[in-house]
Amino acid sequence: MDQAPAPDRPPHGDEGDFQRVCARNLLDASDEVIYFKDLQSRFLWLSKAWGALTGSDPDELIGLTDFDVYGHAHAADAYADEQRIIATGTPLVNKQELETWPDRPDRWVTTTKFPLRADDGQIIGTFGISRDITRLVQAEQEATRNAAALASAHAEISRVEAQLRTVLDTSADAIALYDAGLRYQYVNTATERLQGLRSCDMLGRTDRELNRDSTVLQIWESGLAGVLATGRSCSVDFSVGAGADRRDFQAHMAAHRDTDQGRTVGVVTSTREVTELKRTQDELAHQALHDPVTGLANRVLLLDRLHGALARMKRRPGRIVLLFIDLDQFKAINDTYGHGVGDKLLVETGRRLTAIVRPCDTVARFGGDEFVVVLDEFCTEEHAHATADRVVDSLSAPFFDNGHELFVTASVGLVVTTDPSATGEDLVRDADAAMYQAKARGRNCYQFFNPELRDRAAKRYAVEADLARALERRQLRLEYQPLFSLHDQHVVGAEALIRWDHPDRGIVSPVEFIGIAEDRGLIVSIGTWVLHEACRQLAEWSARRNPALPALTMAVNVSSRQLSAPDFAGVVKDVLDRHRLAPTQLCLELTETAQLLDMTEARDALADLARLGVHIALDDFGTGYSSLAHLMQFPANVLKIDRSFVNQLETEGRGREIVAAVTATGHVLGMTVVAEGVETTGQLERLIALGCEQGQGYLLARPLRPDVLAALLELGSESGPPR
Incomplete structure (x- = not known):
């Protein structure tokens, strides 16, 4: 066969001169710093990229070493690497390191170094290439920190990657040099692997002559032609294969310029495979917009779709319905059976x-x-009602997991809008407000939004925002309701009651904010503060009390969330030790007893507290969750009779018999019986007659500030029993 004609050569002298021109173009066109050193690691020559990086003449470094330029630690590492290369002849490829400077910011680089050999093969020094990857590292870190900004981060990473590609034969990227006729003038080994051809079969020929894939060829030749025509660099993306065999590539094309006149005489291309990067980016993009547990859209994607639906309504009138769904009993199931079962329940809810x-x-x-459903496109109010009914019915059906039959219900808030000027955030807020109204109606139902709910929600949100800062602003305080011995009406202790002194609303009742503190996860920090402050106050009173009198006690209410917190018993012990109180001086009152029975952490904490010696009281006994069955489940020392029974002591009916039965039951179990809400002399006399040991109520004393109760304690110890 006839051989292909020899490629035309630019008029630069003999073959050696031409190769030197090519080498100089390759070296000076590179964005990387390229340098040559002698056996003592002294600089012999540096590429122009050094000047672009530092603003100084590369010739100024001739004869110097890294110790004259960089920080000592980096210079020492570089010297050790180069001496090892000289000794062994083994190159150092793509080492990532932090390049430190005494007079400018540090930068991340990848360094490749090789032995510099004379014509006879003897090693006479080293040469290397330093690639700045600082922006790439920063972009990758930013992508990890902020998956929601993945799309823009990817564009930045791609731009940085394009700037960092090299034109060196030793690069892991596929690098090629084209002439003005789009013929190969140089290819590296990575290009040979990529094309599946030897360099001798490629040089002097075009991609079209090599029968490159037609789809890729169209993209590739268009990019090359653009660089030749404009002299401006560009990047192209292309893929080879399909399905599981698909491979993705990115290429950077830059002008190869004549060094004398600066005109474009060819194109330098650098191509790398980005298949894994593309897959990773696709996965990260999916994760950024979808919930990792259920696979459903997350908040970011939801709001984006809401904004899109509202934008469509501006062009074509319609109606959007948003349902805000909250699972009513999810926390109890999660706490009882663990997060694994809770996650399965969330997945099934989404399904x-x-x-x-x-x-x-x-x-x-x-x-x-919490889940949100957006009904878009031709949704009527009848369809909204029907969907809400199906949601409530579907989620009230039992869930099954490993033999467990689990029940939850849903509280659903709905908002309907035909206003395209509304915002997604407004719709979610209004539906959330309606959902809280559904909870207030008894749960397992749905509620449509109306403006009154927005005002109510705004007040709730205002309370939430203020409550989050109330503790640090020292707006919370304690009052203390004295606990009396009914036999002689001496004060034997007190119950700590929290108060919130709001700068604008005045004194806020615990009824208004304790539930919010529970919902928003503030109750543990508030409860810990109450425990510390109550024990501190008890220690102060005890220090002033006559040591011959019985030790005062302090009752503190605790919630299920506190008992479920890590090492709650340890927290209580630390508080008692800090204030030098005996464990028997502290009584922790429980109100959510039925819920506590299903919580392993709470049961364990109560057992630890009982071993510690802290007294445990069942509050509001006989009402709500507290019942006779719970006396066998908790290590309780104190039984508190609810005020609703105490109020019936002077009326016709069975109130007296109930209080007598509760008192007798407590005594049989060795418990101290305390009556709440004692407000009349008749109630007090009947409680004493029934053998109830202790009581509290407005007849005996209202909740008092610490200084007032201190005075009452001094009066009681010096002047006889107060009345």
């Missing part, structure tokens, strides 16, 4: 909601046990 709605609708997990 049921998805089965209810149309493909054009959106189901999202908003956070925790």
Whole structure:
């Protein structure tokens, strides 16, 4: 066969001169710093990229070493690497390191170094290439920290990667040099591997002559032609294969310029495979917009779709319905059976909601046990009612897991809008307010939004915001309701009652904010503060009390969340030790007893507290969750009779018999019986007659400030029993 004609050569002298021109173009066109050193690691020559990096003449470094330029630690590492290369002849490839400077910011680089050999093969020094990857490292860190900004981060990473590509034959990237006729003038080994051809089969020929894939060829030749025509660099993306065999590539094309006149005489290309990067980016993009547990849309994607639906309404009138769904009993199941079962319940909830709605609708997990459904496109109010009914019915059906039959219900808030000027955030807020109204109605139901609910929600949110800062602003304080011995009406202790002195609202009742503190996860920090402050106050009173008198006690209310917190018993012990109180001086009152029975952490904490010697009281006994069955489940020392029974002591009926039975039961179990809400002399006399040991109520004393109770204690110890 006839051989292909020899490629035309630019008029630069003999073959050696031409190669030197090519080498100089390759070296000076590179964005990397390229340098040559002697056996003592002294600089012999540096590329122009050094000047672009430092603003100084590369010739100024001739004869110097890294110790004259960089920080000592980096210079020492570089010297050790180069001496090892000289000794062994083994190159150092793509070492990532932090390049430190005494007079400028540090930068991340990848360094490749090789032995510098004379014509006879003898090693006479080293040469290397330093690639600045600082922006790449920073971009990758930013992508990890902020998955929601992945799209823009990817563009930045791609731009940085394009700037960092090299034109060196030793690069892991596929590098090639084209002439003005799009013929190969140089290819490295990575290009040979990529094309599946030897360099001798490629030099002097075009990609079209090499029968490159037509789809890729169209993209590739268009990019090359653009660089030749404009002299401006560009990047192109292309892929080879399909499906599981698909491979993705990115290429950077830069002008190869004539060194004398600066005109474009060819193109330098650097190509790398980014298949794994693309897959990773696709996965991160999916994770940034979807909930990792349920696979549903997350809050970011939900709001994006809401904004899109509202934008469509500006072009074509319509109606959007948003359902805000909260699972009522999820926390109890999560605490009882663990997060694994809780996650399965969330997944099943998402599956049921998805089965209810149309493909054009959106189901999202908003956070925790909250879900949002957006009904878009031709949604009528009748359809909204029907969907809400199906949601409530579907989620009230039992869930099954490993033989467990689990029950939850859903409180659903709905908002309907035909206003395209509304915002997604407004719709979510209004539906959330309606959901809270559904909870207030008894749960397991739905509620449509009305403006009155917005005002109510705004007040609740204001309380939440203020409560989050109330502790640090020292707006919380304690009052103390004295606890009396009914036999002689001496003060034997006190119950700590929290008060919130709000700068604008005045004194806020615990009824208004304790539930909010529970919902928003503030109750543990508030409860810990109450425990510390109550024990501090008890220690102060005890220090002034006649040591011959019985030790005072302090009752503190605790919630299930506190008992479930890590090492709650340890926290209590630390508080008692800090204030030098005996464990028997502290009584922890429980009100959520039925819920506590299903919580392993709470039961363990109560057992630890009992071993510590702290007294445990069942509050509001006989009402709500507290019942006779719970006396066998908790290591309780104190039984508190609810005020609703005490109020019936002077009326016709069975109130007296009930109080007598409760008192007798407590005594049989060795418990101290305390009556709440004693307000009349008749109630007091009947309680004494029934053998009730202790009591509290407005007849005996209202909740008092610490200084007033201190005075009462001094009066009681010096002047006889107060009345």
